[in-house]
Amino acid sequence: MxxxxxSSAQAQSGAGVTSLTFAHNNVAGNxxxxxxxxxxxxxxxxxxxxxxTNGTKVGSSVLNADGTYTTVWYLASPATGTNNxxxxxxxxxxxSVELLFLTQTLRLxxxxxxxxxxxxxxxxLRPL
Amino acid sequence: xxxxxxxxxxRDIVGTQYIHTFQSLVDGSIFVQVISEKExxxxxxxxxxxxxxxxYIWLHSSDYPKVNTPSGFLGENEYMIIEGDAVIKIDSPxxxxxxxxxxxxxxxxxxxxxxxVDINKAFKNKILWQ
Numbered sequence: 001m002x003x004x005x006x007s008s009a010q011a012q013s014g015a016g017v018t019s020l021t022f023a024h025n026n027v028a029g030n031x032x033x034x035x036x037x038x039x040x041x042x043x044x045x046x047x048x049x050x051x052x053t054n055g056t057k058v059g060s061s062v063l064n065a066d067g068t069y070t071t072v073w074y075l076a077s078p079a080t081g082t083n084n085x086x087x088x089x090x091x092x093x094x095x096s097v098e099l100l101f102l103t104q105t106l107r108l109x110x111x112x113x114x115x116x117x118x119x120x121x122x123x124x125l126r127p128l
Numbered sequence: 129x130x131x132x133x134x135x136x137x138x139r140d141i142v143g144t145q146y147i148h149t150f151q152s153l154v155d156g157s158i159f160v161q162v163i164s165e166k167e168x169x170x171x172x173x174x175x176x177x178x179x180x181x182x183x184y185i186w187l188h189s190s191d192y193p194k195v196n197t198p199s200g201f202l203g204e205n206e207y208m209i210i211e212g213d214a215v216i217k218i219d220s221p222x223x224x225x226x227x228x229x230x231x232x233x234x235x236x237x238x239x240x241x242x243x244x245v246d247i248n249k250a251f252k253n254k255i256l257w258q
Contacts, residue, residue, distance in 0.1 A: 011187065011188045013188070013190055014190075014192070014224050014225075014226060015210055015213075015215040015226055015228055016141075016192060016193040016208070016210050016215065017190045017191060017192060018191055019168075019190055019191045020188055020189075020190045021168070021171045021172060021188060021189045021190065022186075022187065022188035022189070023178050023186065049172060051174050051175070052172060052173050052174035052175075052176075053174070079174075082178065083175075083176075084171050084172060084176055084178065086171070086172040091211070092193065092210055092211065
């Protein structure tokens with residue numbers, strides 16, 4: 001089944017940043033996937049929220065041989081319109097590569113996506 | 129053109145500050161505005177709007193290490209240590225652009241030849257060494 005992406009956004013922070021906030025316009029999607037990437041080699045992302053509501057963590061995994069780490073959350077029935085995303089980490093990273101990518105899909109895909117390993121989810125959701 | 133000295137000045141992290149980052153709609157330059165912790169945390173609340181600055185588009189906001197300089201930010205050819213890595217400010221149109229090296233690649237505040245090779249690799253040999 002093809003993935004229907006209604007809208008997406010991404011941002012990148014510099015080294016030493018533990019909390020990053022940026023805007024995302026949810027046009028019409030009724031489920032939101034949020035994915036954070038880091039080359040720190042460890043899972044130190046603590047939360048991802050949209051319009052003040054925390055996403056539910058699906059899992060995290062090493063995505064690539066270079067140690068790129070991805071963590072995935074989802075949020076059902078997110079607010080529509082332009083609101084703020086807040087990504088937080090438990091430690092200040094030394095690396096400047098850090099991305100958060102958002103997408104909305106049809107609710108029909110929710111079960112299918114949840115049953116897939118995080119690694120596969122990360123590959124699906126990684127920035128294009 | 130981005131440039132860097134091999135001889136650097138180390139700065140200590142003395143706290144955390146909060147910033148908005150905007151991009152000019154005219155020339156694409158980056159503008160950084162220091163804000164309060166409350167202003168930053170309010171951005172995450174339900175219904176919070178987005179920061180506005182005339183002639184600019186808001187990119188993002190974040191916390192950021194505060195170092196012992198008058199501005200609180202690294203100047204060109206200055207570095208700080210985070211998690212065992214040296215984070216070095218290069219001369220760039222982006223006021224926050226840095227490059228990271230293993231701290232072992234800085235000896236007596238000078239970038240080693242191994243460090244120079246790593247930086248050249250990261251910037252595809254487009255760094256002007258001064």
